[in-house]
Amino acid sequence: MTEKTPCFWVPQDVIFFLGTEGLIAFNVFTRSHVEFDAVGLIDFLKTPKQIAEIESFIQNQSIGRGVRDVTWFSSEAGLLTDPSNLCRNPKTQWLSQASEIVQLLQNRWILISNEKGYRARFGVKQNIFDNQHFGNFHQQLGHQLRIVKRENPDHWWARQKYKDGKEELQDNLYKFIQYSFYQKHFKPENVCGKKILDVGCGTGFYSRHLARQGASVTGIDPNPEYIERAQSVAGNLGANFQVIDIAAGDSLKVLPSDAFDFIIFQDALMFYFVPYGNKKLNTRKTVLTELKRALKFGGILMVMEPHGIFWLQPWLGGMENPFTILTEYAFKTYGVTPTLSQLSEAFEEAGLKIKRIHEPPVSDQAKSFEPRGYAISRQFPQWWVFELVK
Amino acid sequence: MREDIIDDILKHIKSVVIPGSNVKPNDMLFESGVLDSFSMVELISFLENKYSIRLTEEDLIKENLETILKIAHLVEKKKK
Numbered sequence: 519m520t521e522k523t524p525c526f527w528v529p530q531d532v533i534f535f536l537g538t539e540g541l542i543a544f545n546v547f548t549r550s551h552v553e554f555d556a557v558g559l560i561d562f563l564k565t566p567k568q569i570a571e572i573e574s575f576i577q578n579q580s581i582g583r584g585v586r587d588v589t590w591f592s593s594e595a596g597l598l599t600d601p602s603n604l605c606r607n608p609k610t611q612w613l614s615q616a617s618e619i620v621q622l623l624q625n626r627w628i629l630i631s632n633e634k635g636y637r638a639r640f641g642v643k644q645n646i647f648d649n650q651h652f653g654n655f656h657q658q659l660g661h662q663l664r665i666v667k668r669e670n671p672d673h674w675w676a677r678q679k680y681k682d683g684k685e686e687l688q689d690n691l692y693k694f695i696q697y698s699f700y701q702k703h704f705k706p707e708n709v710c711g712k713k714i715l716d717v718g719c720g721t722g723f724y725s726r727h728l729a730r731q732g733a734s735v736t737g738i739d740p741n742p743e744y745i746e747r748a749q750s751v752a753g754n755l756g757a758n759f760q761v762i763d764i765a766a767g768d769s770l771k772v773l774p775s776d777a778f779d780f781i782i783f784q785d786a787l788m789f790y791f792v793p794y795g796n797k798k799l800n801t802r803k804t805v806l807t808e809l810k811r812a813l814k815f816g817g818i819l820m821v822m823e824p825h826g827i828f829w830l831q832p833w834l835g836g837m838e839n840p841f842t843i844l845t846e847y848a849f850k851t852y853g854v855t856p857t858l859s860q861l862s863e864a865f866e867e868a869g870l871k872i873k874r875i876h877e878p879p880v881s882d883q884a885k886s887f888e889p890r891g892y893a894i895s896r897q898f899p900q901w902w903v904f905e906l907v908k
Numbered sequence: 909m910r911e912d913i914i915d916d917i918l919k920h921i922k923s924v925v926i927p928g929s930n931v932k933p934n935d936m937l938f939e940s941g942v943l944d945s946f947s948m949v950e951l952i953s954f955l956e957n958k959y960s961i962r963l964t965e966e967d968l969i970k971e972n973l974e975t976i977l978k979i980a981h982l983v984e985k986k987k988k
Contacts, residue, residue, distance in 0.1 A: 665968050668953070
C-alpha cells in the first residue's frame with residue numbers, strides 16, 4: 519500500500535492584509551508574518567494542495583519577488599511597542615526557490631499539514647528549550663532574551679520602562695498612561711501627610727513622586743541594587759526603602775499592621791496567576807492578605823495590572839478608528855493576564871472589597887511621541903486599576 | 909575531547925549548580941530537576957566561553973540538552 523501524500527493548507531488562524539511591499543499573511547496565534555509579492559500564490563493556496571503541486575506552481579507561474587519572512591519579536595523593544603509595527607521589521611531577503619518558500623511557510627505556520635499536531639503546539643513550554651510548544655508570553659520573551667539575545671530579563675524590564683540611570687521614565691505608554699494616572703490621583707491634597715507603601719518600588723520612581731506630594735513613603739523591592747539606588751536618589755524626600763521579596767516565605771510579616779493609608783501594587787499580581795520562571799512564589803492569597811493586614815481601615819490598596827484584554831495584540835486600522843484582533847480572553851495559551859472574574863475572586867479570597875475600577879486613559883502628551891500607541895490606547899485600555907478596601 | 913567536555917560539565921554542575929551532586933552523563937537533566945532553564949543558560953554560557961563556540965537558537969532545543977552526554981556531543985560538533 520502506498521502512503522498517502524500529505525496535503526498542506528492555510529490554517530484558519532491566518533489573515534491577510536496589505537504590507538509595505540506586498541500582501542502579508544499573519545498567523546494571529548503564532549504572531550508570525552510572511553509577506554507575499556506572489557499574490558497569485560495566495561489565491562492558489564485557497565484549497566489544500568500537495569507539496570509537489572505547490573512547488574510546481576511556484577516554478578511555473580509568475581511569483582514576482584516571491585515571499586519573505588517579516589516575523590519579528592515585537593516586544594523586544596518594549597512591552598508597549600506596536601506588535602504590528604511591520605515597518606520596524608528587519609527586511610529579510612525575498613525567497614523565490616520553491617523549496618525555500620514552502621519551508622518558510624511551514625516554519626511560520628502559514629501552511630500546515632496536520633491540524634491535530636498543529637493545535638497540540640498551543641500550550642506552555644516545559645522549559646525555554648522546548649520547541650514543541652508555542653509557550654506563553656513570558657516564555658517567549660524569556661526565550662528571546664535569554665537564548666537569542668543573551669540578555670538578562672531584569673535589565674530588559676528596566677530598559678523598556680526607564681531611561682538610562684533608571685531615574686526617569688521613557689517617553690512611552692508607561693509614562694503617558696501609568697504615570698499620568700498617578701499624577702492625577704496622588705496630589706498633595708489627598709496624600710500629604712499620608713503613609714504610603716510602594717510594593718515592588720524598583721529604583722523608586724513612583725515612591726519619589728509620592729514623597730514629593732508630601733506623603734511618607736516606604737518602598738520595598740526584592741532587588742538590593744535597586745533599593746540602594748532608590749535610597750541614594752531619594753535623599754531627604756521623605757521616602758525610605760527596604761529589601762523585601764513579597765513572593766518569598768514570611769517576608770511580608772515584617773510590615774506593620776493597620777499602618778498605611780495607601781498601598782501601591784503595580785504590574786505584579788499577574789505573576790501569582792501565571793508564574794515567570796521556576797521560582798516558587800507565595801500564593802496570591804498570602805500576598806493580598808498580608809497587604810490587607812498592613813492597610814489601615816479606610817485605606818486603599820491600589821492594584822494596577824495589565825488589562826485582561828491588553829496583551830500584545832496587533833494595532834490595526836487608521837488613526838481615527840484603530841482596531842485590534844482579540845485572540846484570547848477566558849482561556850489563554852499565550853496571554854498571562856488574569857481575567858476580571860479571576861481577579862475579583864482573588865480579592866474576595868483575601869477579604870478585600872472592590873471600591874472602584876479605573877481603566878486609565880492615555881494623556882494627550884503621547885500624541886507626539888507615539889501617535890499609534892495614543893490612538894489605540896484611547897480606544898482600548900492597557901491597564902485596569904482596582905481600588906480595594908478592607 | 910568528549911570526555912573532557914563531560915568532565916567540565918560535571919564540574920560546573922557540582923561546583924555551581926548543586927554542590928555534591930551525583931548526576932551522571934546519561935541522567936535526564938530537566939525531568940530529574942538537576943537543571944532548570946536558568947542554570948542551563950548559565951551552563952551554556954560557561955561552555956561557550958570555555959570552548960570559544962557560539963550555540964545558536966537552532967542548537968538550543970530540548971533534544972540537544974536533555975543529558976550531559978548530548979550537551980557534550982553538541983559542543984564537540986560545534987567545536988569542529
